[in-house]
Amino acid sequence: MAGVSVGLVFDVYRSFRRWREWGQLLTFIGDVLFSLFAMVILFYYFQKANALDFRFYIIWGSLLGLGLYLRIFSKHSLRFFFGFYRFLSFLAQLIHRGIKIPIRVLKFLMRPPYAMLQWFSLLFYRIGEFILVEPMKRVRKRISEWWKGLLPPRING
Template sequence: MVFDLYRSFRRWQDFGQILTFIGDVIFSLISIVILFYFFERANALDFRFYIIWGSLLGLGLYLKIFSVFTLRACFGFYRLISYLAKLIHRSIKIPIRGLVIIMRPPYAILHWLSLLLYRIGEVILLKRARRVKRRLRNWWKGLLPPRTNG
């Protein structure tokens, strides 16, 4: 059943061939380790032929009978989760869109006002800054001794 969960998720996400192969190998190794752990706990590492045949028979019966229903249930669950995620996403976007619409006029007014104040400040302060720069340059030149060519 866990493999069907993994297999359905893999198919739903469309992993690709290489990632699917790597994931299957890793899943198989982990499941073998878990299976051997349970064999060891149940039979004290006394591997008998009927344990292997029983496991394989159980796997075959599960794959033939219950696997189809498990896959359908998993895909239904994934569709439900996807639908709920989209619903939550939309419900979050609605207030944000409303806030954007509400804040558009004040933002436009603030943008216009700040640009106006910037231009006024530029006209007023730029003339003074140029005047101060010229005065500082003249003052600095007055401190330096005159140049001699020689």
């Protein structure tokens, strides 16, 4: 059972890694994590079988179970896992579409208020520009003329 359990976990990891097309770094990290998880599984089964008394037949039986699993069941379990991942991907797309429908409806319903808000903001900007900027330009022009009046005239010569 220890070998079959490790083989099943290996197929889950291998199929997920191939399905997601991991790069070298993620593959390395995943291999290390899988090795640690496999050690935990083996530790559990060795604890149950002989209270962690490592005997050769336990290791041999685990390797035999792993070999039989990989030889007999691995192809079928990989097909099952890839089908399961495709099903999960389909469900995720379905949920994504389901979430996007209310957002699109809200976006469609908010178009007129947003257009009115945009129009009013542009109107207030233009009114503010007329009320604030134009008088400031006139004041600047008056100050500039006043300043020029204080300076003596230039003599070109």
